[in-house]
Amino acid sequence: MELNEIDLNLLVVFQQLLIDRRVSKVATSLGLSQPGVSNALARLRKLTDDPLFLRTPKGMEPTPFAEQLAEPTARALQVIHAAINQRSTFDPATSKRAFTVGMTDIGEIYFLPKLMKELARIAPGVSLSTVRNTSVNLQDEMEAGHVNLAMGLLPQLKGGYFQRRLFKQRYVCMFRIDHPLDKGKISLTDFSAAEHVVVISEGTGHGQADELLRRQKVARKVVLTVPHYVAVGHILHDSDLVATVPERLARALVTPFGLSYVNHPAKLPEITINLFWHERYNKDPANVWLRALVTQLHGEGAGKQ
Known part of the structure; x- marks a missing residue:
């Protein structure tokens, strides 16, 4: 196969299929019709003498040959894109981006x-x-x-x-102003005796704090578990609960919700x-x-x- 036999647009469709895995989604991503995407795939199959993608319940799965082509194709398109756009600029004052x-x-x-x-x-x-x-x-x-x-x-x-x-940043203990723990410094005994709200923030890495507390066998009475941090300020303001949170979040919540925080008594690494x-x-x-x-x-x- 010679380069003059290949339409560059076919490689763009190929790369997008590797990302989206569905003809309809590729058509939307590239602003093409679904028949246009299907036609491009048919031409690629003919040029490469390989099916490239097979329909499955999970979408279009690439063949081993398609996976072999993926990295060099992406790299080549990136080089071409960078070369064509090397003189492009961005003006924030006028942009509608x-x-x-x-x-x-x-x-x-x-x-x-x-x-x-x-x-x-x-x-x-x-x-x-x-x-x-x-x-x-x-x-x-x-x-x-x-x-x-x-x-x-x-x-x-x-x-x-x-x-x-x-x-x-570090993790800190946060609670309402005038909470019994609002005394500048607390011990692990103080921490364990309090009632806690725990945030399960999956996929963010913040779960490591809870895991480290478990590994260190730091006891605490968890009375509330929530999936995100957005309600923590409201919860702490109107209760005696304690939360382990990143310090910069604590700084942002102090004034709006009348809260306070202290250094965490457990040995938790900075994040x-x-x-x-x-x-x-x-x-x-x-x-x-x-x-x-x-x-x-x-x-x-x-x-x-």
């Missing part, structure tokens, strides 16, 4: 107020949407460009992703909150700009928050 960022409810509480205020000032036409890091297949969505950045404690994002550390992006968009001007803005506002030492 809509970004999508993956984050947890903690991220929405901590990152968004300052970020949205700054966007209104320097990029009034730019809009932002958030998705829960656990509600989508974050790896596939970022690779496809549907999610531009992700923030948080995300151990599942490894190969193929760049990351930049925003800050490190690193990172900014993630897919390698395909490492040099994309808009992505570069948004990463720089987030780092400026929330990176280590930003405003000494």
